[in-house]
Amino acid sequence: MLKKRGAVQRKVIMLGSSFGSIAELAGGLWRSDSGKRWLVPLAVFLSVTGIVLAVAATVEALAPFVYSIF
Amino acid sequence: MKILGVSAHYHDSAAALVIDGVPVCAVQEERLSRRKGDASFPLSAIQWCLDHACLEPDALDAVVYYERPMLKFERILTCALRAFPHSWRAFPKAMQNSLGERVWVRGIISSHLGVPSSRILFTEHHQSHAAAAFLTAPTRRAAILTTDGVGEWATLAVGHGERKPDGNTEITLLREIRFPHSLGMLYSTFTAYLGFAVNEDEYKVMGLAGYGRPTMVDQVRRVIRRTPDGAFTLDLGYFEFHTTTERSYSDRFVELFGPPRNSYEPIDLETAEGQRFADCAASVQRVLEDTLVDIARTLHQETGLTDLCLGGGVALNGVANTRILAESGFERVFVPSAPGDAGCALGAALYADRIHFHNPDRDVPDHPFWGPPADGVELARLAREDGHRFEELDDSTLIEQTADDLAAGRVVGWMDGALELGPRALGHRSILAAPHAVAMRDRLNRDIKFREEFRPFAPAVSIEAADRYFELPPGGARLARFMSGVFPVRKEWRQRLAAVTHVDGTARVQVLEHDMAPRLHTLLEAYGRRSGIPVLLNTSFNLAGEPIVNRVVEGYTTFRRSGIDVLVAGQTRLTKRASPLANAKEEVTCSRSVERSSAR
Numbered sequence: 001m002l003k004k005r006g007a008v009q010r011k012v013i014m015l016g017s018s019f020g021s022i023a024e025l026a027g028g029l030w031r032s033d034s035g036k037r038w039l040v041p042l043a044v045f046l047s048v049t050g051i052v053l054a055v056a057a058t059v060e061a062l063a064p065f066v067y068s069i070f
Numbered sequence: 071m072k073i074l075g076v077s078a079h080y081h082d083s084a085a086a087l088v089i090d091g092v093p094v095c096a097v098q099e100e101r102l103s104r105r106k107g108d109a110s111f112p113l114s115a116i117q118w119c120l121d122h123a124c125l126e127p128d129a130l131d132a133v134v135y136y137e138r139p140m141l142k143f144e145r146i147l148t149c150a151l152r153a154f155p156h157s158w159r160a161f162p163k164a165m166q167n168s169l170g171e172r173v174w175v176r177g178i179i180s181s182h183l184g185v186p187s188s189r190i191l192f193t194e195h196h197q198s199h200a201a202a203a204f205l206t207a208p209t210r211r212a213a214i215l216t217t218d219g220v221g222e223w224a225t226l227a228v229g230h231g232e233r234k235p236d237g238n239t240e241i242t243l244l245r246e247i248r249f250p251h252s253l254g255m256l257y258s259t260f261t262a263y264l265g266f267a268v269n270e271d272e273y274k275v276m277g278l279a280g281y282g283r284p285t286m287v288d289q290v291r292r293v294i295r296r297t298p299d300g301a302f303t304l305d306l307g308y309f310e311f312h313t314t315t316e317r318s319y320s321d322r323f324v325e326l327f328g329p330p331r332n333s334y335e336p337i338d339l340e341t342a343e344g345q346r347f348a349d350c351a352a353s354v355q356r357v358l359e360d361t362l363v364d365i366a367r368t369l370h371q372e373t374g375l376t377d378l379c380l381g382g383g384v385a386l387n388g389v390a391n392t393r394i395l396a397e398s399g400f401e402r403v404f405v406p407s408a409p410g411d412a413g414c415a416l417g418a419a420l421y422a423d424r425i426h427f428h429n430p431d432r433d434v435p436d437h438p439f440w441g442p443p444a445d446g447v448e449l450a451r452l453a454r455e456d457g458h459r460f461e462e463l464d465d466s467t468l469i470e471q472t473a474d475d476l477a478a479g480r481v482v483g484w485m486d487g488a489l490e491l492g493p494r495a496l497g498h499r500s501i502l503a504a505p506h507a508v509a510m511r512d513r514l515n516r517d518i519k520f521r522e523e524f525r526p527f528a529p530a531v532s533i534e535a536a537d538r539y540f541e542l543p544p545g546g547a548r549l550a551r552f553m554s555g556v557f558p559v560r561k562e563w564r565q566r567l568a569a570v571t572h573v574d575g576t577a578r579v580q581v582l583e584h585d586m587a588p589r590l591h592t593l594l595e596a597y598g599r600r601s602g603i604p605v606l607l608n609t610s611f612n613l614a615g616e617p618i619v620n621r622v623v624e625g626y627t628t629f630r631r632s633g634i635d636v637l638v639a640g641q642t643r644l645t646k647r648a649s650p651l652a653n654a655k656e657e658v659t660c661s662r663s664v665e666r667s668s669a670r
Contacts, residue, residue, distance in 0.1 A: 002117050002127060003184055014177030017187050021176055025140040036148065043147055050169025 011055045018051045071429060072129055074119065075419030076179065077136040077198070077411050078111045079172045081269050081383075084408075084491070085115035086416035086440070087123055091423050091432035093206075095122045096440035096491045098412045101620040107270055108617075111171075111178055112415075118442060127183040134422040136414035137195035139173045141222040145249060153313040160314045191426060193418045195221025196382070199409070200241050202417025203381030204231035205424060206434045207404035213373045214241070215366055218254045218382035218410070219269070225252035226301075228369050231379065237430030241421070250312040251304050253358060254384050256294055259309060259318040260354040264347055265333035268318065276387055277525045279355035280574040281339050282348030289326050290357040300368045302361055337524065359390045366398035376401040380554075381417070385409035386493065388556040388578050395545050395555065402545045405554035407438030408492030416440075416491065437586050438496050438552060441489025441620065446640020448622040449485075453644050460644040469589065472638055473596035476504055476606065480635035481518060483611055485625045486589050490618070494553045495610035496580060497530065497587035499618050499625070501634060503569070504597075505529050505607040511569040514607070517633035520614040528553055529570035530580040530608035532594045539563045539605055540579050550581035563603075570607050580608060 005013075026044055029036045075086040078099075086096030097119065099112035120127065146164050150157045157164075171178065176190050193201070199216035210233045217226045229243035249255075257275065258268045266274050293308045306312065308323040324330060331337070331347050338344040366378060378400040380391060385405045395403045406413050423429045446462070453460035463471060475482055482502045490496050501518065503510050505527075515523050531539060533547055541558040542550065549555035556578045559571045570577050584591040598604025611625060612618045613632055619625040622639045629637040629644070637644040 002113065002120070002182060005181060005184075010178075010181035013181035014174050017177035017180055018174055020187065021140055021174060025144060025173075028141065029144060036144075039144075039147065039151075042151075043144065046147070046165060046169060047143075047173070050165065051174065054170055054174070 015051060015055050018047070022047045022051075071131045071423065071427060072123075072125060073419045073422050074116065074130050074133045075136065075415040075417070075422070076112060076116065076133060077415040077418065078109065078175075080109055080411060082107055082410060082412040083109050083112040083115070084412040084415040085112045085119045086419050086491075087119040087125075088416075088419040088423050089123060091429050093416055093420070093434060093440060095119050096416050097442060097489065097620075098408075098491065098617075100617040101441060101489060104617060104624070106615060106617045111182070113182060116183070122442075127185055130183070130185055130189065132189050132191050132422055132427075133179050133183060133185055134191045134193060134418040135175050135179065136193060136198040136411070136418040138192045138222055139175045141194075143168050143173045145220075145223050149249065149312055156313040160316075163315055191422055193421045194224070195414070196224045196227040196243060196246065197241065197421055198414035198417040199381035200227065200229060200231065200243060200379070200417070201421035201424070202406050202413040203379035203385070203404065203409065204241060205239070205420040206406050206416070206436075207377070207379050208433070208436050209377040209379070209402070209404060211375055212377035212379045212404065213369045213375045213400070214243070214379045214381070215362075215369060216381040217362070217384035218252075219258055220249045220252055220255065223248045225249055225254060226365070226382075228365065230373050230375060233431045238428065239424035239431050241425060247301050250306060250309070251302060253302070253361060254382070255309070255311055255318075256304060257354060257358060257384070257387075259311060259323070260350065262318040263323070263327065263330045264351060265331035265335070272383075273386065274522065274525065275351045276355060276389060277572070278337070278348050278351040279389070280352075280526070280572045280576070281524055282345065282350070282352035284353045284356040285349045286327065286353035287356055290353045292326065293323070294357060294361070296361070296364070300365065337522070339524065355387075355389060358384075358387065359393045362390050363393050363397045366394045366400065370399040377404065378402070379404045381406065381409050381413075383410040385554070388554055389576075391549060392546075392555040392557060395549055396543055400545075403549050403554075405549065405552060406492070407490060407494060407496065407552040409554075410493070413492060436551075438490045438492055438494075439488040439498055439587075440491045443488050444485035444498070444625070444639045445622050446642040449626060449637065449639040449642040449644060452623060452626050453642070458644055458646075460642055462641050463643060465589070465641065468638065468641060468643055469593050469596050471643060472593055472636070473600055475636045476502060476597050477600040479504055479510070481514065481633065483625055483629050483634045483637040484590070485611065485619070485622060485637075485639040486587070489620050492552070493610075494580075495608065495618055496552060497582065497590035497608065499611040499620070500530075500590075500608045501611050502530075502593075503607040504601065505567050505570040505605050506601070506603070508568045510607065513633070514569075514609065518613070519609065524573075526572040526578070527570050527607050527609050528578040528580060529567065529605050530582055530590065530594065531605045532591055532598075533581050533583050535594075535598065535604045536579070536581045539567065539603070540577065542581070547581045550579050551583070551586070553578050553580045555579075566603060567605060570605070
């Protein structure tokens with residue numbers, strides 16, 4: 001039986017694992033032999049923005065601060 | 071070792087469980103959620119797989135996702151930047167799609183299943199396709215060809231696989247063609263141009279092709295060009311799928327092929343416009359076949375192997391598969407029951423087992439029935455509650471009675487055992503009917519399936535009788551095991567098999583061995599004793615726009631809402647009663663049909 005977790009708890013777990021995923025993406029681009037190193041800052045920025053928005057969208061308490069963040 | 075495979079987020083999500091090297095169960099999310107082509111994270115499918123095997127998520131040794139989301143994100147980002155400024159509109163949407171959920175798969179799996187990140191693995195998309203094709207096929211060594219729309223970067227990959235005598239398994243992908251150059255995207259673009267739903271209705275293009283002549287092959291070859299190394303390249307000036315999410319083809323494409331079809335207008339093959347669409351479908355089909363045959367022929371020469379395993383969504387194109395078998399030099403062609411993304415859940419789990427963990431090779435049962443079972447007792451309960459007439463019969467009486475029903479022209483909903491994995495109904499969730507008269511095809515299209523009149527139905531035939539009715543080349547019966555090939559109906563039988571013979575004299579036949587589906591095989595023989603022809607029309611048990619039924623209750627509601635005369639599940643046989651309510655429903659169905667007919 002799958003344990004039912006709250007949306008906040010799930011997003012926190014996602015947030016925790018996202019750093020590894022972002023590092024994997026950055027590492028992949030850095031090692032790429034097709035000259036994509038210049039993409040690393042953009043990719044990391046987009047990924048961090050994406051995960052922050054994904055978490056903020058779930059945690060209602062953060063909603064008032066979303067505009068402040070951006 | 072217990073490994074859960076997961077595919078999600080693009081077409082057809084699914085989960086599959088492999089224990090000690092052997093698949094235990096697999097199911098597509100759409101069959102449980104009842105949303106056709108459900109691409110959401112397959113929680114229900116995972117839940118069912120774990121329950122079926124009596125496992126807690128903690129007991130899993132690994133959860134394997136069928137592709138690398140971050141590599142896919144890299145491709146989306148790179149393509150969007152390459153296409154800038156044309157992609158400026160699509161860019162935010164692409165980022166939103168990707169970054170909302172799709173790239174955080176490790177976190178999603180971890181948060182839902184509670185397994186630590188270290189137990190979550192990723193395979194590459196085409197590795198999953200290759201594994202689904204090779205590791206489920208009864209062959210020791212085979213060439214592998216996988217083709218689809220796009221995975222991470224690859225759209226087509228060639229390689230080979232080997233099960234070694236020491237138990238080790240090798241899958242080597244030698245070369246790949248990368249996005250945006252894609253046979254799957256080419257076909258999908260024509261699918262959109264012809265007014266059908268992309269990633270869903272490609273088979274309609276194949277069906278429509280039978281009504282046309284390949285008069286536009288030269289134009290299609292301007293859109294896709296062969297390269298000297300045997301690959302191909304798309305002329306991107308004709309496409310927009312790589313720069314926008316709104317349209318697949320460009321204005322140049324429309325200049326070349328003419329105005330696209332309005333999806334709300336029926337295709338009237340009597341008109342010049344309708345014939346142009348059919349010719350267009352026939353032309354892209356021809357070019358697709360030629361390209362695949364060339365690539366397969368080169369692969370055969372290169373590997374010297376006799377067997378070929380085909381994977382990826384393009385392997386659902388039965389006409390192309392048949393030409394590959396006939397013209398590439400391979401003696402046997404294996405296509406799994408689910409060559410598309412749903413099958414990747416099983417492929418990813420098997421790949422992890424054999425390649426990542428180096429577990430010894432095990433034979434995989436050669437059938438598609440990995441899903442939830444059908445419960446005849448449940449049908450009896452439902453029928454009793456609704457006051458329907460039903461019988462609970464022993465196996466032989468039930469089969470004889472069903473053969474009588476079919477011989478009398480009744481349409482039978484047939485639910486037997488575990489649900490199929492993949493888009494074809496292969497004898498466990500089928501609508502069966504007599505295959506002889508065109509009127510039966512029209513009745514099924516109009517009153518039961520509610521679908522376009524040009525679409526053909528498939529026959530099922532026992533392997534013992536297959537060669538009598540269909541022109542099967544060597545290796546044809548194998549290709550037809552999961553309805554993966556299209557073969558000519560013998561001329562002398564076309565009139566007697568009119569309901570399953572396509573306009574071009576072919577049929578997407580299922581050749582059935584007794585061991586795979588014993589009850590359907592016995593039913594075919596029983597029907598053969600009555601009609602003289604042991605062939606049945608076999609179409610998926612669903613209505614237009616719905617997934618194939620899974621549980622008995624879904625079969626029951628489909629039976630109630632359509633013109634199916636008899637429903638069989640397990641040992642229970644249910645017939646329609648003539649109640650005021652049933653009559654009212656049937657009247658509604660009839661009046662709808664009349665409206666549709668008059669609209670045509």
